[in-house]
Structure formats: structure tokens, C-alpha cells
Amino acid sequence: MLRAAHLPRAQPAALNFLLVSKRWQQTPASPGSGTTASTKSTPGSHTTQYATNNPASAFKTQTAASRPSFNAPIDRTSNSYKTTTSPTSTYVPPSSQRTNPSSGNKSGGGAGTLVKAIVYGVALGVTGTLAYAEYENDSFRRQLESTIPYSATILGGIDQVIDPVLGRQKSITKGITDKVPDLAYVKEKLPGKDQVKKLGEQVKDATNHVVEKFPDKNALKKVGEQAKDAVNKVTGTLTDQSKAKGLVHQTTDQVKDAVNTVREALPDTKGLKKNLDHVKEQIQDAAHTVKETVKEAVPALPKGRSGDSSGKLTDPVFIEEAGEVAVPPPIPQDKYKKLEEELSQLFAPLSTQIDEALSAAREHISHMKTLIDNPHISTSDHETWKKAEHLQEQAKTSYEKATDKLREWKDKLIEYSTATNGQIHPEEKKLDEKYQELHKQYTTSTFVKNFRTYIDEATKSFQKEIETMFPSLAGKNPTQLTHEDLQALLVHAHRRVVKLQNDMARMRINESDSIKAGVESARSEIDRLVEERVQTRVAKTTEQLTEELKSYEKNLRQQFDEQLKYEIVLQHQALTQYLADVLSRQYQEWAREYEKQLENESMKINLNLQNQLRSTLDRLHAIEQAIEANYDSQQRGRQAQQLWIQAQNILNQIVHGTTTENDLDVISKIVPNEKFVHILLNELKADDSPVTNEEMLRERFAHVNKLCRRVALIDDEHNSLWNYFLSYLQSLLIVRQRDDIILTDDAIDLNRLSTFTILNYVQSYLDHNQWYNALRLMQLLSGEPRNVAQSWIADTRNYLAKKQTSELLEAYSNSIGLGTLPRTA
Amino acid sequence: MTTPTRPLASEEIYGEKWNRCVTDTIVKTASGLALGIVFSAVLFRRRPWPVFLGTGIGLGMGYGNCQNEFRSPYVPGQVSKLATLRGHLSPKPSSN
Numbered sequence: 001m002l003r004a005a006h007l008p009r010a011q012p013a014a015l016n017f018l019l020v021s022k023r024w025q026q027t028p029a030s031p032g033s034g035t036t037a038s039t040k041s042t043p044g045s046h047t048t049q050y051a052t053n054n055p056a057s058a059f060k061t062q063t064a065a066s067r068p069s070f071n072a073p074i075d076r077t078s079n080s081y082k083t084t085t086s087p088t089s090t091y092v093p094p095s096s097q098r099t100n101p102s103s104g105n106k107s108g109g110g111a112g113t114l115v116k117a118i119v120y121g122v123a124l125g126v127t128g129t130l131a132y133a134e135y136e137n138d139s140f141r142r143q144l145e146s147t148i149p150y151s152a153t154i155l156g157g158i159d160q161v162i163d164p165v166l167g168r169q170k171s172i173t174k175g176i177t178d179k180v181p182d183l184a185y186v187k188e189k190l191p192g193k194d195q196v197k198k199l200g201e202q203v204k205d206a207t208n209h210v211v212e213k214f215p216d217k218n219a220l221k222k223v224g225e226q227a228k229d230a231v232n233k234v235t236g237t238l239t240d241q242s243k244a245k246g247l248v249h250q251t252t253d254q255v256k257d258a259v260n261t262v263r264e265a266l267p268d269t270k271g272l273k274k275n276l277d278h279v280k281e282q283i284q285d286a287a288h289t290v291k292e293t294v295k296e297a298v299p300a301l302p303k304g305r306s307g308d309s310s311g312k313l314t315d316p317v318f319i320e321e322a323g324e325v326a327v328p329p330p331i332p333q334d335k336y337k338k339l340e341e342e343l344s345q346l347f348a349p350l351s352t353q354i355d356e357a358l359s360a361a362r363e364h365i366s367h368m369k370t371l372i373d374n375p376h377i378s379t380s381d382h383e384t385w386k387k388a389e390h391l392q393e394q395a396k397t398s399y400e401k402a403t404d405k406l407r408e409w410k411d412k413l414i415e416y417s418t419a420t421n422g423q424i425h426p427e428e429k430k431l432d433e434k435y436q437e438l439h440k441q442y443t444t445s446t447f448v449k450n451f452r453t454y455i456d457e458a459t460k461s462f463q464k465e466i467e468t469m470f471p472s473l474a475g476k477n478p479t480q481l482t483h484e485d486l487q488a489l490l491v492h493a494h495r496r497v498v499k500l501q502n503d504m505a506r507m508r509i510n511e512s513d514s515i516k517a518g519v520e521s522a523r524s525e526i527d528r529l530v531e532e533r534v535q536t537r538v539a540k541t542t543e544q545l546t547e548e549l550k551s552y553e554k555n556l557r558q559q560f561d562e563q564l565k566y567e568i569v570l571q572h573q574a575l576t577q578y579l580a581d582v583l584s585r586q587y588q589e590w591a592r593e594y595e596k597q598l599e600n601e602s603m604k605i606n607l608n609l610q611n612q613l614r615s616t617l618d619r620l621h622a623i624e625q626a627i628e629a630n631y632d633s634q635q636r637g638r639q640a641q642q643l644w645i646q647a648q649n650i651l652n653q654i655v656h657g658t659t660t661e662n663d664l665d666v667i668s669k670i671v672p673n674e675k676f677v678h679i680l681l682n683e684l685k686a687d688d689s690p691v692t693n694e695e696m697l698r699e700r701f702a703h704v705n706k707l708c709r710r711v712a713l714i715d716d717e718h719n720s721l722w723n724y725f726l727s728y729l730q731s732l733l734i735v736r737q738r739d740d741i742i743l744t745d746d747a748i749d750l751n752r753l754s755t756f757t758i759l760n761y762v763q764s765y766l767d768h769n770q771w772y773n774a775l776r777l778m779q780l781l782s783g784e785p786r787n788v789a790q791s792w793i794a795d796t797r798n799y800l801a802k803k804q805t806s807e808l809l810e811a812y813s814n815s816i817g818l819g820t821l822p823r824t825a
Numbered sequence: 826m827t828t829p830t831r832p833l834a835s836e837e838i839y840g841e842k843w844n845r846c847v848t849d850t851i852v853k854t855a856s857g858l859a860l861g862i863v864f865s866a867v868l869f870r871r872r873p874w875p876v877f878l879g880t881g882i883g884l885g886m887g888y889g890n891c892q893n894e895f896r897s898p899y900v901p902g903q904v905s906k907l908a909t910l911r912g913h914l915s916p917k918p919s920s921n
Contacts, residue, residue: 787838790835791834791837792836
């Protein structure tokens with residue numbers, strides 16, 4: 001089909017191809033028919049080219065296939081071949097051109113495909129292993145997780161996806177590694193109960209300290225009352241209006257101060273926090289150290305392997321020998337010392353600085369106090385104000401320095417406290433007190449610094465008021481004031497005083513109310529705070545206590561577990577021992593029993609076998625005998641067969657041919673043991689009579705017959721030749737009765753026998769193969785016919801005797817043969 | 826006369842006898858004839874009567890011989906089966 005691809009005329013489509021083919025084919029002479037023959041005559045190599053190059057045109061060839069089939073048988077000349085080879089040769093370049101890039105592509109593609117194949121293979125392998133590990137979830141997965149670093153994470157991720165889908169839980173037992181962790185060892189390494197107790201006590205102390213620092217309610221109440229008294233005092237001494245504001249401010253200051261004192265009377269939050277932090281840190285450190293020791297003590301769990309040999313106890317399930325006692329790591333002494341030195345170094349300058357700051361602040365305050373107390377102070381007294389300011393500035397700077405130094409100190413202290421596991425530096429308390437005082441003084445100084453501004457403001461407002469109310473009076477000097485002015489002023493002042501009194505009263509009331517409210521709120525606030533703090537403290541302490549209790553309990557439990565495990569191990573040992581004993585005993589018993597059974601069974605089997613053997617032997621013997629008998633009988637049968645055959649042979653020979661001595665000898669060879677046969681054979685052998693057979697006898701009889709007829713008239717007496725002639729004549733004249741009716745009626749009339757009749761009878765007897773009758777009858781001949789037939793008679797007699805013996809032999813062989821036949825009922 | 830070596834069957838005796846008889850007769854007749862001729866030629870001056878006489882004598886002698894032969898149960902000079910079978914007759918060689 002494909003050979004027809006390059007048919008020019010046949011292709012309807014594939015224009016390029018057609019054009020090319022047409023162009024190339026126009027040169028040779030025969031276009032169509034020659035090329036059509038190419039279907040049959042082109043060699044196969046071209047087809048492969050066309051197959052690679054023209055797959056598209058393959059199906060088109062089917063349309064053209066019919067045409068070349070018609071034309072193909074017509075031309076099969078070399079010419080057509082040549083014409084086809086030329087286009088085929090010219091097709092090579094474009095095909096080669098086409099194949100070259102494809103081959104190039106193929107080579108490039110080959111490498112690319114190789115890479116692809118490798119990538120696919122690797123990806124397949126990885127996915128396969130992951131899938132199997134995920135599916136199996138057992139030893140293979142664990143192996144994988146232990147050997148390959150990130151496989152656990154990958155598998156865990158896959159687990160998260162797959163477990164909900166498949167509904168399998170990450171059972172706790174599967175998380176346990178093969179090797180049971182060395183718990184006793186761990187327990188021994190844990191900080192003992194004493195240590196834990198110590199830590200607990202430390203915690204307790206810290207909490208108590210905190211709680212002690214916590215002021216009780218009475219103190220708070222006292223403070224509150226103090227605040228109230230201060231307020232009352234303030235309101236009581238409130239008379240002077242110029243002082244009023246200041247006093248008001250003062251009172252407010254005092255209130256604030258009282259609040260501050262209250263707040264400070266409360267446990268310093270910072271300090272408290274610090275202490276709590278200390279305590280927390282202590283506990284944390286203790287726990288941390290414990291954890292570290294525990295981590296060091298416990299062997300790396302993920303890498304555990306089962307089957308590692310254990311030490312003291314042979315039971316691999318349970319604990320191993322105890323390790324050494326774990327102690328919290330000793331405090332680095334040198335660091336502690338260093339820190340302590342540093343702190344002590346820092347302490348001195350810091351304390352001096354704080355003292356400085358404190359003194360500065362106090363100075364300022366005292367100055368301000370004098371200013372405040374002095375009613376005649378005026379704003380114009382700049383020196384004092386400046387001094388005040390200066391003092392204030394000093395105080396501020398010193399305070400800031402102090403605070404900075406204090407921060408440093410605080411940091412160092414924290415470090416120190418961490419290093420010393422919470423031991424507080426002895427000078428810390430002092431510094432704390434000092435700092436508190438400083439802080440107090442500083443606040444008052446900052447407050448007091450504003451005194452001047454208040455005063456200025458107050459005067460300004462007063463002036464403004466005067467100007468607004470009495471503008472006319474404002475410009476005048478105090479000496480110029482008229483009576484009316486003074487009266488107006490007095491009225492104003494009176495009014496003002498009344499107003500102020502009213503205001504004061506109102507304010508008093510308001511203030512009392514507000515103070516009460518403030519106090520109440522402060523108290524409530526305090527109460528709430530106290531409650532809160534109490535609660536928090538209580539909660540924390542309870543928490544801590546519970547934690548401590550829990551840890552204690554855990555420790556106890558662990559100890560108990562350890563004890564239990566130990567006991568269990570002992571029991572296990574005992575049990576195993578006992579089991580071993582029992583098992584061994586049981587085994588011995590059973591072994592004995594089974595041996596007995598085995599013996600019995602074996603004896604039985606032995607007997608059985610012997611019986612079987614005997615029976616089989618008997619059977620075998622019987623079979624052998626049977627076979628021998630069979631063999632004998634077969635032998636006899638064979639002998640009989642052969643005898644029979646031979647007898648038949650002999651008979652045949654006697655009847656038809658001649659017997660030889662060989663035949664008789666053969667028989668004697670066949671049956672050397674048979675007496676009867678021997679007798680017969682002897683009889684046969686002894687027979688000297690000439691060999692005759694039936695045919696001969698018959699012939700002779702014919703002859704004899706003729707002769708007897710010829711000499712029928714001649715009897716024993718002296719006969720002449722004339723009688724001979726006469727008898728001859730007679731024989732010519734008498735015709736034999738040729739029918740078999742003679743013998744049908746058996747009765748032969750013996751009285752009416754004559755030669756001719758006898759001869760007829762004998763002839764018919766012989767025709768019917770009744771030799772014995774024939775012989776008998778022949779013997780009734782008399783006279784010359786008798787003489788003539790004498791030898792014949794004798795021969796026949798002999799022959800018949802022989803035949804009889806051979807027949808006897810045959811019969812005997814038959815009898816033997818019959819005897820050997822299988823007896824069928 | 827050649828004597829057959831093998832013993833003759835009884836039926837063959839008859840044939841044999843006839844052979845002998847005929848041959849004998851012929852011989853005798855021929856010899857008689859010859860003698861007759863001779864005698865006629867010699868003694869009796871070629872008278873036919875000695876020929877005929879001689880022939881006749883010859884014939885007669887042959888006939889007589891034949892007859893005698895036929896009468897005897899054996900062929901002279903032959904051993905017959907019968908004789909041997911009967912046993913009381915020893916085979917005697919014939920000189921004829």
C-alpha cells in the first residue's frame with residue numbers, strides 16, 4: 001500500500017508531494033504505468049522511508065490502491081524499475097532533510113526524556129516511600145523518621161490531612177518509643193524533696209514578705225483620717241481671702257500630699273513588683289535549673305532503641321540502675337562576688353547623690369515655705385523668686401541625676417539578684433527608703449515652684465477685678481481715694497467678703513462633700529485596690545502554694561511509682577522464677593507422659609507393621625506360587641500350544657505331506673516330561689511305512705479302483721489270462737453308479753457285496769472323507785482285487801493309525817491346553 | 826530287467842506283472858519268430874511253418890508265463906510290501 005504513496009496521478013491531495021513527484025517524474029518516459037508497477041517491484045527499503053515520511057498519505061493510497069493493482073501485473077520490466085528508482089533516489093534528499101532535524105530533535109529529546117525519566121523515577125520513589133510510611137504507621141515509619149531529618153515533619157503534615165480522613169487517632173502508645181526512658185535515673189537526678197521544699201519555703205517567704213509589706217486596713221484608715229483632718233484644718237483656718245486661694249491651693253496640695261502619702265503608705269507598687277519579680281525569678285530559676293538537670297539526666301528520647309542491655313535487673317521493661325544525685329548548678333561564686341562589689345561600689349556615690357538631691361529639694365521647699373508663710377512677699381521681690389527658681393532647678397537636676405544613677409543601680413541589682421538566685425543586696429532597702437523620701441520631696445518642690453505663678457495670677461486677677469468694677473479708682477493712688485471711693489470700695493469689699501464668705505461656705509460645703517466623696521472614693525478605691533491586691537496576692541500565693549503542692553505531690557507520686565516499679569520488678573522476677581519452675585516441672589511430666597505414649601504408639605505401629613509385613617509376605621508367597629503355577633500352567637499352555645501346533649503340523653503333514661524326524665524331535669523337545677506323548681511319538685517314529693498322505697492315497701485308490709475293476713472276476717483260484725481279459729471286458733462294460741444315494745441309507749447289504757459295489761461304496765466313502773468306513777469295506781474285497789488293493793489297504797491302515805496317533809497327540813495337547821485355560825465359572 | 830529297489834505296492838504288482846508279461850511275451854514271440862525264421866531258413870527250406878510255429882511257441886510260452894505270473898501273488902524278483910508285512914516270507918532275490 002505504502003509503495004503506492006508516490007504515485008503521482010493517483011494522489012488527489014498532498015500538493016507538495018504531488019508537485020515534487022510530478023516534477024521529478026516528468027524526466028522519465030513512462031509516467032503512470034511504470035510507476036504503478038513500482039508497487040510490486042520496489043524493494044522494501046523504500047517503504048520504510050515512505051512510512052516515516054508519508055504517514056498522512058498512507059490512507060490516501062487506499063484510493064489509489066485499486067488502480068495500481070490493475071496496472072501492476074502488466075508492466076514488470078526493468079524500465080519501470082528504473083523509472084521508479086530515479087524518483088525514489090530523488091526522494092532521498094527531502095526525506096533526509098526531514099529526518100535530520102527530527103533525528104537531531106530525537107537526540108536532544110533523548111537527553112530531555114532521560115532527565116524526565118530520572119525526575120519521575122525519583123519522585124515516584126519518594127512518594128512511594130512516604131505513602132508506605134504513612135500507611136504502615138509502624139516500624140518503617142519510625143525508621144524513616146529517625147534516619148531522615150525532615151521526614152517527621154512531612155509525615156506529620158500528611159498525618160494532619162490523612163488522620164481525619166481515615167479516622168485514625170494518634171494513639172498515645174504509638175508515641176512512646178521502643179525504649180522506655182530511664183526513670184529512676186531521672187528521679188535520682190531530680191532535686192530532692194528537701195531542695196524542693198527549700199524552694200517552696202523561699203517562695204513562701206517571698207509571699208509573706210510581700211504580704212507584710214502590704215499595709216493592713218487600719219493603717220489605711222489612719223491615713224485616710226489624716227487626710228480628712230488635714231482637709232478640715234485647712235477649711236477651718238480658711239479666713240483670709242488672699243490666703244484663700246493660696247490656702248485652697250494649699251489644701252488641695254495637702255490633699256494631694258495626703259493621697260500621695262496614702263499611696264506611698266501602700267506598698268510601693270514598684271518595690272512590690274520588684275519583690276514579686278524577684279520571687280518569681282527565683283522560682284523560675286529554680287524550675288529552670290531543675291529542668292536543665294532533668295533534661296541532661298534523661299536520655300534523648302527520640303533516638304531510643306529497644307533491646308539495649310540493661311544493668312542490674314535483667315528485666316528490660318523496667319528501670320535501670322540509679323544515677324548520681326542531681327544538684328542545682330553551683331552559683332558562680334566569682335560572678336556573685338564581682339556583682340556584689342560593683343553594687344557596693346555603686347552604692348556609696350549613689351547614696352551621696354540621693355542625699356544631695358534630697359537636700360536640694362528640702363532647701364527649695366523650705367524656701368518656698370518661708371515665702372508662702374510670709375504674707376508680705378510680693379512679686380517684685382525677684383531675688384527671692386530667682387533663688388527659689390534656682391533652688392528648684394538644682395533640685396531638679398540633682399533629682400534627675402539621682403534617678404539615672406538609681407536606674408543603673410537597679411539594673412545591676414537585677415543582675416545580681418538573678419546571679420544570686422534572689423538574694424537581695426543588703427543596702428537595697430536603705431536605698432529604697434532614701435529614694436522614696438527623695439521622690440516625696442521632689443514632688444512637693446515641683447508643686448511649690450508654682451507658688452509664685454499662683455500669687456502672680458491672684459494679684460493680676462484682683463487688679464483686673466478692681467479695674468472692671470471701679471475703673472475710676474483704678475488709676476488713682478491709694479492716697480487719692482475719696483470717701484465715696486472708699487465707701488464704694490468698702491461696699492464692694494463687703495459685698496466681696498460676703499460673696500467670698502458665701503463662696504467659702506459653699507466651697508467649704510462642696511469641699512467637705514468633695515473631700516468626703518474623695519475620701520470615700522479614695523477609701524473605696526483603696527479598699528478596692530486593697531481587695532484586689534489582696535485577692536491577687538492571695539490568688540498568687542494560693543497558686544504558688546498549689547503549685548508547690550502539686551510539685552510535691554508529683555514528686556511523691558514519682559517516688560511512689562518508682563517504689564511500685566521496683567516492687568513490681570521483684571514480683572516479676574519471683575513470678576518468672578516460679579513460672580519457670582512450674583513450666584519445667586510441667587514439661588518434665590508431659591515429656592514423660594509423651595514418651596510413654598510415644599513408646600506405646602511406636603510399639604503398636606511396630607506390631608502393626610510386622611503384621612502387615614507378615615501378611616504381605618504371605619501374600620507375596622501366595623502370589624509367587626500363583627505366579628509359578630500360572631507360569632507352569634502358562635508354560636504348559638505354551639507347550640500345549642506348541643504341541644498342538646506341532647501336532648497340527650504333523651497331522652497336516654501326515655494328511656497332506658510328509659513327516660520328518662525333525663517334527664517328532666521338536667515335539668519331544670517341547671514336552672520332555674510327558675510319558676504319553678513319548679509313547680505316541682515312539683509309535684510315530686517306529687512307523688516304517690512309507691510316507692503317504694491323503695492325496696496319494698486317493699490317487700492310489702483311483703488306480704486301485706481301476707485295477708480292481710479290471711481284475712474283478714479274478715479270484716484266488718488259478719485264473720487264466722482269458723479271465724483277465726474277460727474281467728477287463730467286464731470293467732469296460734460296467735458303469736459306475738455315480739450318485740450319493742448309496743450312502744444315504746446306511747444299511748449296506750453285506751450279502752450282496754461285489755467288487756464293483758464295494759468299490760463304489762468305498763469311492764463314495766472316500767468322496768465323503770469317511771476313511772474308516774472305506775477301509776473296512778475295502779477289506780471285504782476278495783480275490784485278486786484284494787491282492788491288488790492289499791498294499792493300499794495296509795498303507796491306508798497305517799496312515800489312519802498315524803493319523804489317529806497324531807490326532808491323539810493333538811487331543812492330548814488340547815487337553816493340556818484346556819487344562820491351563822483360566823477357569824471361568 | 827531292472828528291478829525297482831523299493832518295495833512295490835500291491836497295485837503296482839499288477840502293472841509290473843503286466844509289464845513283465847508283455848515284455849516276456851514279446852521277447853518269446855520274437856525269439857520264437859526268430860528261431861522259426863532261422864529254422865525255416867535253415868532247416869525247413871524257408872517254409873513258413875517254422876516261423877509260425879516258432880511264433881506260436883513263443884506266444885504260447887509267453888502266455889503261459891504270463892498266466893503263471895499272474896497266478897503267483899508276487900512279482901518274481903520283487904520284494905513286496907505284503908511279504909514284508911506278513912513277515913513269513915523272506916525277500917528272495919529274483920534272478921529273472
